[in-house]
Amino acid sequence: MTGPLAALPDEELSVLDLADRLLNRGVVITGEATISVAGVDLVYLGLNVILTAVETIAQREARTR
Amino acid sequence: MTRLFAHAITRRATGGPLVGLRGKPLEQITGGELGLWATRWDGEPTLSRDDAFAHHDLVAVLCEAGPCLPVRFGTWLSDAGAVRRSLDADQERFTSAIDRLADRREVAVTLLWRDPSAVRPGPALPDPAGPRSTGRAFLERRRTAHATTDHRRREAEAIAVRLRRELGIGQPDVRHESCPSAEVALTMSLLARTDEADALKARATAAVAAIAGVRGVVSGPWPPYSFTEELERGHGG
Numbered sequence: 001m002t003g004p005l006a007a008l009p010d011e012e013l014s015v016l017d018l019a020d021r022l023l024n025r026g027v028v029i030t031g032e033a034t035i036s037v038a039g040v041d042l043v044y045l046g047l048n049v050i051l052t053a054v055e056t057i058a059q060r061e062a063r064t065r
Numbered sequence: 066m067t068r069l070f071a072h073a074i075t076r077r078a079t080g081g082p083l084v085g086l087r088g089k090p091l092e093q094i095t096g097g098e099l100g101l102w103a104t105r106w107d108g109e110p111t112l113s114r115d116d117a118f119a120h121h122d123l124v125a126v127l128c129e130a131g132p133c134l135p136v137r138f139g140t141w142l143s144d145a146g147a148v149r150r151s152l153d154a155d156q157e158r159f160t161s162a163i164d165r166l167a168d169r170r171e172v173a174v175t176l177l178w179r180d181p182s183a184v185r186p187g188p189a190l191p192d193p194a195g196p197r198s199t200g201r202a203f204l205e206r207r208r209t210a211h212a213t214t215d216h217r218r219r220e221a222e223a224i225a226v227r228l229r230r231e232l233g234i235g236q237p238d239v240r241h242e243s244c245p246s247a248e249v250a251l252t253m254s255l256l257a258r259t260d261e262a263d264a265l266k267a268r269a270t271a272a273v274a275a276i277a278g279v280r281g282v283v284s285g286p287w288p289p290y291s292f293t294e295e296l297e298r299g300h301g302g
Contacts, residue, residue, distance in 0.1 A: 003177075003181050003247065003248035004248075005177055005248045005249070006177060006181075006248065006280075010282045013175060013177075013282045013284075014173075014282060014284035015118075017173050017175050017252070017282070017284050018118075018121060018173075018284065018287065019114075019117060019118075020252070021171075021173070021254075021287070021290040021291060022117050022118075022120065022121055022137075022138040022290065023117070023137075023138055023139070024137075025135075025137065025290035025291045025293065026135040026136050026137035026138065026140075026290050026293055027074065027134050027135065027136050027137065027159070027162065027293035027294065028137055028140075028294075029071065029101075029136060029140055029142070029151050029155070030151070030154070030155065031147075031150060031151045031154050031155075032142060032143065032147040032150060032151055033071065033140050033141065033142050033147070033151055034140070034141050034142075035137060035139045035140050035141075036139055036141065037112060037138070037139040
């Protein structure tokens with residue numbers, strides 16, 4: 001394996017998997033709620049799985065503007 | 066400025082922890098038969114990685130206490146009135162989801178390709194007379210890339226079907242995504258009764274270990290983050 005995820009131990013992959021779910025899943029409250037992760041330190045999340053989540057959030061925020 | 070950072074929705078009578086993120090006050094704001102648990106947050110919010118996992122810990126405690134609907138991380142409401150209006154507006158949807166997820170946990174499966182750069186090109190195009198043009202080379206590269214992606218996606222879908230069959234899980238209790246990135250073959254979420262979740266995790270761990278060409282990691286059990294919304298009609302999930 002050659003990608004950045006391949007170098008991670010299983011425990012860290014589990015953490016990323018959980019972070020992916022926290023950012024991408026869970027019930028969405030419509031109406032007056034806003035979803036924002038502005039200010040979240042995502043530097044360490046430079047991995048594809050998490051980037052997918054971040055991109056989803058960015059797209060959602062762009063749509064609601 | 067004070068705002069409310071949402072964690073989970075429960076029945077209004079459900080107990081919970083007393084302290085929210087970073088030691089801030091945790092409140093249950095009720096609307097109808099439901100209550101939304103939220104951290105009261107003064108000042109400009111700057112969330113961190115630790116906040117995300119503290120949110121997870123809070124949701125896990127709430128889900129231990131009773132039927133619970135995890136709220137997506139990063140959800141803010143302006144005040145208790147906004148919470149009540151949101152709960153009232155979606156009372157039926159939330160109640161249905163809480164009932165569906167009562168005493169359920171999620172087991173997560175992630176499969177990484179062992180060789181994400183492997184290329185399986187399609188049949189070669191007929192070679193025209195004369196030197197190969199730049200345009201033709203571009204088209205061939207693009208077709209090869211598409212063929213690889215399509216092959217990988219079919220492979221991942223076949224693995225998803227195989228896993229679901231081997232684990233004996235019905236379609237409503239599975240969510241999956243094939244090839245979300247170049248390295249990841251499959252992410253899959255499995256819903257199980259709380260008292261069966263550890264056994265399911267063990268069976269899933271054994272099942273993914275037997276699949277050639279991928280490295281599998283099975284995680285959880287967690288609160289049922291991936292099952293808070295109903296499957297859309299016709300969605301294979």
